[in-house]
Structures are given as C-alpha cells and as structure tokens.
Amino acid sequence: TQLLEQSPQFLSIQEGENLTVYCNSSSVFSSLQWYRQEPGEGPVLLVTVVTGGEVKKLKRLTFQFGDARKDSSLHITAAQPGDTGLYLCAGAMDAGNMLTFGGGTRLMVKP
Amino acid sequence: SQTIHQWPATLVQPVGSPLSLECTVEGTSNPNLYWYRQAAGRGLQLLFYSVGIGQISSEVPQNLSASRPQDRQFILSSKKLLLSDSGFYLCAWGWSAYNEQFFGPGTRLTVL
Numbered sequence: 191t192q193l194l195e196q197s198p199q200f201l202s203i204q205e206g207e208n209l210t211v212y213c214n215s216s217s218v219f220s221s222l223q224w225y226r227q228e229p230g231e232g233p234v235l236l237v238t239v240v241t242g243g244e245v246k247k248l249k250r251l252t253f254q255f256g257d258a259r260k261d262s263s264l265h266i267t268a269a270q271p272g273d274t275g276l277y278l279c280a281g282a283m284d285a286g287n288m289l290t291f292g293g294g295t296r297l298m299v300k301p
Numbered sequence: 302s303q304t305i306h307q308w309p310a311t312l313v314q315p316v317g318s319p320l321s322l323e324c325t326v327e328g329t330s331n332p333n334l335y336w337y338r339q340a341a342g343r344g345l346q347l348l349f350y351s352v353g354i355g356q357i358s359s360e361v362p363q364n365l366s367a368s369r370p371q372d373r374q375f376i377l378s379s380k381k382l383l384l385s386d387s388g389f390y391l392c393a394w395g396w397s398a399y400n401e402q403f404f405g406p407g408t409r410l411t412v413l
Contacts, residue, residue, distance in 0.1 A: 196344075221399045232391050232404030233345075240399055276342060282400035289400055291344040 193217060194281055196292035203269055204300050211264045211295045213279035220282050222262045223289070224253055227276040269299045303328035307392050307405035314412055320365075320379040322408050324392030327373065332394040334375040335402060336367055339389040351375060387412045 197212045221240045225233035239255035246253045252265040280289040304327045337345040347360045349367035357367050368376045395402035
C-alpha cells in the first residue's frame with residue numbers, strides 16, 4: 191500500500207481538453223511537490239506547496255494543496271501534446287529531507 | 302547554478318557481475334544526496350540517502366550499497382548483480398527546508 195495514491199494511473203486525452211490528476215493520502219504532509227518526467231530522463235520539479243489550501247499556477251497548470259495537507263491536485267487547462275509525460279507527486283512528512291512518491295500518472299495528449 | 306551528473310547513461314551487465322554507478326553534483330555544498338530506483342513508468346523507490354561524507358542510510362534491504370567518498374559524489378555499488386536489479390536508477394540532491402529534490406538524468410541498467 192502506497193502512502194501517496196495517485197489517480198488516475200493512465201490518462202489519454204485529445205489536445206485542448208482539460209484534466210485533473212489527484213494525489214491522496216491519509217497522512218499529513220509538511221510540503222508536497224509535483225514533478226514531470228519524460229521517458230529516459232529524470233523528474234523535473236514543477237512546484238512545491240506548503241500551506242493548506244494553497245493554490246499555485248504555472249501557465250496552464252494549477253496546483254492545489256488540500257486544507258488538511260493530506261491531498262493535492264494538478265489541473266491542466268487546454269492540454270497540449272507537450273504536456274505528455276509521467277506526473278509524480280511527492281510529499282514530505284517533516285523537514286528531514288525525505289520524500290515519499292506517489293505511483294505516478296501517465297498522461298498522453300494526442301494532437 | 303547547480304547541476305547533477307550521472308554515468309553511465311545505460312549499462313548492460315551479466316548476472317553476478319559487479320556494479321558501480323556514479324553521481325556528482327556541482328554548484329552546491331553539503332547537499333543531501335539520494336539514490337532511487339524506478340520501475341517502468343512508475344513511482345520512485347528510495348534506496349539510499351546521505352546527509353554528509355561517509356554517512357549513508359539504507360531504506361530497503363537489498364543487494365546494493367552506497368558510498369559518499371566526497372561531499373558532492375555519491376556512488377551506488379553491487380558486488381554481484383541479480384536479474385531483479387534491472388531498472389532506472391536516479392540520483393538526486395536536495396537541501397531546502399521544503400525537501401525539494403533535483404534529479405540527474407538517470408542510468409538505465411539491464412541485467413541479463
């Protein structure tokens with residue numbers, strides 16, 4: 191059983207559609223990060239959220255941290271083929287520099 | 302700016318052979334260093350982490366070991382590889398209070 195559950199595991203959509211990826215846990219996190227990874231490469235940090243209820247925007251991507259700091263969501267507006275990749279959430283339960291990763295959501299955006 | 306290097310990029314090794322993967326970080330001092338393994342298209346499993354030279358913590362009992370001979374160098378080793386050691390190995394560094402980690406390009410290991 192993973193500490194962080196991501197859903198859906200796979201998502202295939204057409205260019206221009208909107209989507210939301212969820213990252214859920216029964217544990218409280220001091221911070222939570224979202225990464226995007228392309229095949230054969232290392233994950234790239236997109237955003238860090240640290241405050242319950244916090245919302246951050248990165249162009250067409252909107253990240254939200256749950257009020258209780260147990261869950262997070264990533265919403266993409268008007269998806270483009272360049273958004274294709276594996277999206278990973280990762281949470282830290284304290285400031286000890288250890289991260290727990292979710293299982294990932296593989297997104298494919300078709301032109 | 303900080304950069305992180307891993308080599309080799311790909312490696313094919315026979316069962317029972319030794320392994321040495323290297324990771325180096327530039328542009329930062331006394332970083333926390335991490336080794337992860339990733340199954341195909343899935344999440345990351347933390348293998349080892351280090352908060353300083355010679356300080357290694359293991360998260361998963363396995364056929365692998367890690368060493369940190371210098372501040373910005375992290376090495377993943379095995380004396381005898383198993384088929385189950387195949388995977389994508391990622392090195393990362395981090396230092397912030399928010400636990401942000403930054404990843405290298407990875408090494409694809411295939412054990413035959």
